[in-house]
Amino acid sequence: MSVYDRVKFLADNRDLSIKELATKIGISDVSIYGWKKTEPKGDTLKKTAQVLNTSTDYLLGLTKNPKAADSSDDMTPAQKEVAYFIDPRATEEDIEQIKKLVEIAKLSKRRL
DSSP states (O other), rough: OOOOHHHHHHHHTTOOOHHHHHHHTOOHHHHHHHGTOOOOOHHHHHHHHHHTEEEEEHHSSSOOOOOOOOTTTTHHHHHHHHHHHTTOOOOHHHHHHHHHHHHHHHHHHHHO
């Protein structure tokens, strides 16, 4: 499934057309259709997730759960400590990227 497929699924469930969604995000509907082949930029992805009340992880296919998660609540204390250790000034976006890298590392470890 592409980012577009997940966005379309969630938009349909919220009775939003792609054009209406694009307007709410502040981009063109053509841009959203382009997500069939490419991923949106981080800030656009974040806005899309907010409008659709989901997580960027879901839109990127990193989780199958479309429910939005509060990024500060879904991290274990150890994960928060690691994120702080990497950069005490980390933004929410930085923390999300760190979490994705940790998930990738966990998946790699399971395959060994």
